[in-house]
Structure formats: structure tokens, C-alpha cells
Amino acid sequence: MSLNKRANNALNTNSYTVNGISQAVNNQTLQITTHGSDWYWAVCAVMVCSTFAFMGLAVTKPRTQRIFHYITAAITMVASIAYFSMGSNLGWTPIPVEFHRNTPQAHGNYREIFYVRYIDWFITTPLLLLDLLLTAALPWPTLMYVILLDWVMIVTGLVGALVASGYKWGYFAFGCAALAYIVYVLVFEARKHANAMGRDVGKAFTYCGSLTTLLWILYPIAWGLCEGGNVIHPDSEAIFYGILDLFAKPVFGALLIWGHRGIDPARLGLHIHDYDEKDLAIEMKRPGANGTNGHTNGITNGNSTEQTV
Template sequence: MVNNAINTNGNFVNGANADIAITTHGSDFYFAICALMTISAFTFVGLAFRKHRRDRVFHYITAGVVFVAAIAYFTMGSNLGFTPIEVEYRRSDPKVSGVFREIFWVRYVDWFITTPLLLMDLLLTAGMPWPTILWVILIDEIMIVTGLIGALVRSSYKWGYFTFGCIALCYILYQLVWEARRHTIVLGQDVKRVFFMCGTLTAVLWTLYPIAWGVSEGGNIIAPDSEAVFYGILDFLAKPVFGGLLLWGHRNIDPARLGLKIADYDDDPSVNGREKAVPANTHSGGVVEGHNGVENGHHNGTTPAHNGVAPIAA
């Protein structure tokens, strides 16, 4: 099948023509990553159905990540979701020698949705408290938004936004490498192992994203086709590969151990530690069942023991 996305959708947007843009090779690569993301998404959802509904939280979060990424990569492969931005640095290399570079804002929409979900996967695995999780997600959103603004700025002020984004990234890496890792110590070796594996992968890969930004949107050093390969490989490793490792690591971990005890409507109350409601007429026999099932009241002239320990006689 011939890929006609470049010819069909063109490079002319908002009154400007992106003369530094992807070719059919870049479009093909974006579509290939889209296919891998889509396959991964359906795989993760399929694996979720092997778990009870209350135990699917990590499957759903991870599947959501790759579903959103698949849509973003389909958009970029279709040569859509971009705007031409005048480059700060004019290059002599024919591949990047134009005036207006194609900036895919849809990539940042993808990251704005998916990177908080990736962090939720990791921080929930580490059993981090909710206020900390929400705070780290806010810092992550700042990182993504400053990256987008910087990519859309034509002047050297773009590097100011780049710096803000890098500071936010350093804080996120601190949380992953230090704070969250410490939380896993008391949760068991299996939890510690899966967090170390996935957290290390994320920390290493996320460190490479500013480099990709600097040589593409920022410095106009590499061609958009090379940009597609750079970001595409990073996203593939940071999302489907990350997701596969995370779900494999969680295969025998009960989410309740991580503070994620979720009730379902058809749960057996005895399994969840809840007692069935006792109808009022069951107390007519003069026997009252206490919390520990050992309280018989004072009808028989005896004083019940607490937790099975007899009281000391006066």
C-alpha cells in the first residue's frame, strides 16, 4: 500500500509552509510505531481480563498510555497535528536548511496525558501517598507545557522554557530514584524489584528526551525524519516495553499490598474483611455476636472475655 499522507495533507499550515518536514520515510516510521502501540494496547487490555476487576488498575493505566500514544503516532504519520515554526538557527545541511520547521504539537498532547499515567504506574507501585503523587504529576505537567511553549517560540527565549522543563525533570527523577525507591523497601522484594526495573528504565529514558528536544525542535540540528526515529524509539521503550515489564512484575502482586484495596459489588464479604449485616430479629434469642464473635452478653450471668482472655476476678 502506497503512503500518500505527505501529498494528501501537505505542509502548508497557518499561512506558512514547513520546508523542514518529514518525508514518506518519516511518515512510514510513525505509522510503524502506531501499529506497535496499538498491538500493545490490545494486549494489555486482554491481559486485564485474566485478573479480577478490582486488580486491573495497572493494566488499565498502562493500556491507556499506549492507546493515547497510538492515536498521536497515527496523527504524526498522517502529517497532521503540526505547525510550521521559524527556526532560530539556519543550517547549511540540505536536510535542515529551510526557514520553517514542522513542530508536532500533538506529541505534547500525547505526553500531557501519558506521562502522568506512567508516573502513576510507578508511584502507585511504590506505595507513595496521594498528595505526593498529585504534586509530582503537577511538576510533570509543568515540564511538558514548558517543552511545548519552548518548541513554539521562534527566538532564543525558547531555551528559558527548556531550562524550566529540565528543572522539573530533575525533581521528578529525584522522586523516582530516591524517595519512591525508599518507599518500596517495606513492601517486599517483589515490589522492590519491579519498581527498580521500571523506575530505572524510566529515569534513563526520560533523561534522553531533553537531548532529543535540543537537537530537533530546539537547535534544528537533525532532520524531522531523524527526529521521528529518535522520539519513536524513546516512546516505544518508555511505553510498550515499560508497560510489558511493569505488568509482568505485577503478575503476583496483590494491589491491596500497595494500599489499593478496591471493593467490587460481587465480592465475598469474608474475603474483604467485612461482615454481612445481621437482621434485627436474629437477636431475639438473647445472644449478641460481637466483633470477635465471642461476646455473649450478660444474659447468662457471665462477663465476656476480650479477644479470648478471661477477666481477672475481683
């Protein structure tokens, strides 16, 4: 009785047969089992623990040097919500499959598509790029354009996953083209900028950028085997995407925070003022600050000059 009460009952509690959805469609849909749900819950737990760890590390730094801690914690926090949803068997819709498989691992007329996964990526992948490209001190126009292409990649991936016909591969191609440019920026432009900022900055970017590049190249392969080609079971899909996300978010975040342990964000053009900063008053009186000439503002009237502080 005790074990039954503690068993994972998410699939029964959140069955897709509610709200007028026919039982026939539900029976023909390839869905996760309790094993897949348990795996999603495990990944959710890792994401939650990582969020608390990154926030805990943030308080060890001055408020002006927490930008990378906050961005990284936000990534795992959003991922926690997404994996909570998938572990609860929520945030998905059945889509008719293009390729019907006779194997037990991929047999069914419909396949569950977790759109909540793409909502997660729409929020977290720009934050991942922000972590990397701010580390490389990349110019803002390039940074914003790369984030735009990242959104193109995620949206086309979602639309392609929701399309039942072969036109889904057109969206897949658009997404891969956007990914190709992102990889180019990470491998060439951003790496050169990071190395120019110093050996420690270049080293931190190389580790994190190389990990991200490798993992992001694997995501289209996972998409082709799961949402696109209907080759593997949704439980295997959960493991494939889950492992990629674990390395792309908590492991990436830990590596990034470790790499930034001795780097002042001000070196990267991220000088952030705080209300109790001791040098703030001096900075405001600096020549040229706030459009003034410094400590004095000369007003000439005839042969006399009035000075105001």
C-alpha cells in the same frame, strides 16, 4: 498500479498548504518525508498491538486487580492516536527556526513542530508516573505534586518548541528543573518506599523506574537536537522520539505487568471492592464500618437496651 494505490500518500493528502497557508511557507518548511511518515505508522501499529495485549492480559485478572493493566493500556492507546496523527502528517505547525543550518538535513526557514506529541505526553506521562508511584505506594501528596511538576515539564517543552526566539531556552530550563525533581523522587524517595513494601515490589519498581529515569533524561537531548537547536532532520527526529516512546511505553508496560504478576494491589494500599465480592458483606458488618459499632447498635432506654441489626 497496485503499488501506487497502496503507497503512503499522507503527505500529499494532508498538505499544510490548505486553509490559506501560502505555498512559499510550505516550501521553506523542514518537514518529514514519506520515510518519516512510514516510521510513525509503524510505531502506531506497535502501540495499537500493545494496547490489545495489555487489555487481553487484564481479563486474566480479577476486576479488583486490573488497575495497572488499565493504566498501562491507556498509555499505549493514547500514544496510538498521537502516532496515527503524526503518520498522517497532521497535528503540526510551522515555526521559524532560531538556528539556520546550511546542511541538507536541517535546511529551511521553518520547522514543523508536532504539537500533538505534547498532547500525548500531557496525558500519558502522568499515567506512567501513576504506574510507578502507585507501585512504590508513595504518599498521595507526593504523588500529586510529582504529577504537577510533570505537567510543568510538558507544557514548558511545548511552549518552548513554539517560540521562535532564544527565549525558548528559558522554557527549556524550567522543564529540565521539573524533570530533575521527578528524577530525584524516582531514584530516592520512591525507591525506598518500594523496597519497604517487599522484595518483589522493590524489584518491579527498580526495573521499571530505572528504565524510565534513563529514557526521560534522553528526552531533553532529543528536544535540543530537534525543536530547540534544529540540528537533525524531522525524519531523524521521528526515529529518535519513536525509539524513546517505544521503550518508555510498550516495553515499560510489559516490564511493569510482568513485575506485578504476583503482587496484589491491596498490598500497595489499593484495595478495590467489586459488587460481587464475597467478603464485601462481611467487610460492611465489620466493627466500625460505615460509622457503626458492628453488628449491633445499642440504644439504651432506662434499664433496657434495644439492639438492631
